[in-house]
Amino acid sequence: MFLPLHDSNPIRHVHFPYVNYGLIGITILVFLVQAALPPSAFDAATINFGMIPIVVRDLYPQPVAWLPDWANLVTYAFLHADWLHLLTNMLFLWVFGDNIEDALGHAKYLVFYLACAVFAALAHLLFNLEGNGPLIGASGAVAGVMGAYIVLYPHARVFVLARIVWLIPLPVPAFWMLGFWIATQLFYVVIGSDEPVAWWAHLGGFAAGLALAPLLKRHNVPLWGGR
Incomplete structure (x- = not known):
């Protein structure tokens, strides 16, 4: 129903959010490698590096012998099913991730992003204990970024492309846009x-994201900001 285009929330503490752009670049690169594979190899990569609940729970052998079971709690977040899946996640990360990196700092942001990916995978596992299909995609980690954004910058304006009758760009507070999403x-x-x-x-x-952002943010970054 809507897509974020950009926000009116400048970065203040870092010169360049290279971790966020690096995550976007690596994720796109991984998908380009995936897309170059024949269909059978594409499916094999999804099984080998996606998060399969019964594999992580050690009910079924790890498809890649040298890969620890827990590693799939991270690797799955760099795989995507198709271009739409990839571009949607990367658009959200592009719009919201730079401000969270700015609020946390480079190193903490990287830890934060990967931790959100892990917690997202664990939530999926908890409600799909017998699941034998692979979870893939950055959406769980990106959802963590969005959770951090709503607690740090709820009043920031986000320009979204909304479908009402026609597609029109609308400026809305982040709280409403992200609140509607959740x-x-x-x-x-x-x-x-x-x-x-x-x-x-x-x-x-x-x-x-909601829980970790207040713990990891810079001391001079207030909660509920973005005005």
């Missing part, structure tokens, strides 16, 4: 949607 995730969890979307991973990543 409400949508909760709605689909409650109704039990059959869509192949990892709703619990989104909720787990978002909750991790």
